[in-house]
Amino acid sequence: MLANLPLIVLAIALAIFWILAFILLYHLVRFGVGRGPKVAALVFFFGSLILMIVALFAWLNI
Amino acid sequence: MFEFLTTTSYTFEDKKSYENVLLFLYRHWFVLFLQLIAFALLGILPLVLAIVLNKFLPELEAWRPYLHFAYAIYYLFWWYGLFYRIAMYLLDYWIVTDHRIIDSEQHGFFNRTVAELNLAKIQDISVAIIGVIPTWLDYGNLEVQTAAASEKFFFKEIPHPEKTKDIIMDAHNTYIKEHPGDVETHV
Numbered sequence: 001m002l003a004n005l006p007l008i009v010l011a012i013a014l015a016i017f018w019i020l021a022f023i024l025l026y027h028l029v030r031f032g033v034g035r036g037p038k039v040a041a042l043v044f045f046f047g048s049l050i051l052m053i054v055a056l057f058a059w060l061n062i
Numbered sequence: 063m064f065e066f067l068t069t070t071s072y073t074f075e076d077k078k079s080y081e082n083v084l085l086f087l088y089r090h091w092f093v094l095f096l097q098l099i100a101f102a103l104l105g106i107l108p109l110v111l112a113i114v115l116n117k118f119l120p121e122l123e124a125w126r127p128y129l130h131f132a133y134a135i136y137y138l139f140w141w142y143g144l145f146y147r148i149a150m151y152l153l154d155y156w157i158v159t160d161h162r163i164i165d166s167e168q169h170g171f172f173n174r175t176v177a178e179l180n181l182a183k184i185q186d187i188s189v190a191i192i193g194v195i196p197t198w199l200d201y202g203n204l205e206v207q208t209a210a211a212s213e214k215f216f217f218k219e220i221p222h223p224e225k226t227k228d229i230i231m232d233a234h235n236t237y238i239k240e241h242p243g244d245v246e247t248h249v
Contacts (some may be wrong), residue, residue: 006128006131009131010131013135013138013139015137017139020142021142024142024145024149027153028152031153031174032153033086033115033155033157035075037152040145044145047145051134054134055134055138056128057134057136058130061130061131062127062128062131
C-alpha cells in the first residue's frame with residue numbers, strides 16, 4: 001500500500017487538476033471576448049501537458 | 063479551427079450588425095501585475111526550499127526523488143492558480159458601443175453577471191482615482207448613474223477613466239441626437 005502511495009497521489013492530483021483545467025478552459029473559450037482569452041487557454045493547455053509529463057517522469061524516477 | 067486568431071477584440075456575442083464598438087476595456091494591467099508578482103514568489107518557493115534542504119539537510123539525499131515528485135505536483139497546481147487569476151482578469155470586461163454599455167463580470171466559476179445599459183438612460187458619470195499608483199498610472203473607477211435611482215454601472219480599475227468618461231458622454235450625446243424619442247431606427 002505504502003509503495004503505491006506516490007501512484008495514488010499522482011492519480012488523484014492529475015484527476016483533480018484536469019477537472020479544474022477543463023472548467024478553466026471552458027470559461028476562457030466560451031465567455032472570453034477577442035483573441036486574448038483564447039490564446040491564454042492555448043498557453044495554459046500546452047503548459048499543463050508539459051507539467052503533467054514532468055510529474056509523470058518525477059513519479060517514474062521514484 | 064483557428065478563427066479566434068483572426069477575429070478582433072471588437073466582436074462579441076449578441077453584437078448587433080449596426081452596432082459599432084467604441085471601447086473594449088479590461089482592468090488596468092497593473093492590477094493583474096500585482097497578482098502575478100505574488101504568483102512569481104510562490105513559483106520560486108520550491109527552489110528556495112530545495113536550496114535550503116540541500117545545504118542544511120544533506121542526509122535527505124535518499125528522499126530527493128520524492129521531493130522532486132512533490133515539486134512537480136506543486137507546480138502543476140501553481141500553473142492552474144496562475145491561469146485562474148489570468149482568466150478572472152480576462153473575463154471581467156466592459157464594452158461601450160454607439161448604442162449601449164455592457165458590463166460583464168466573472169465572480170468565480172459558474173458565477174457570472176452581465177448587465178447592459180442603453181446610452182439614452184445615462185444620467186451622469188463620475189470618476190474616482192484614489193491612491194498614488196492609480197494617479198501615476200492613470201487608472202481608477204468610473205460610475206455611470208442611470209435614470210433609475212438605484213441602478214449604477216461600475217467600471218472597476220479601468221485605464222484612462224477620464225478619457226473613457228468623455229468618450230461615453232460623446233456617445234450618449236450622439237445617440238440622443240440620432241435617436242429622437244429613443245426609437246431604434248435600425249432593424
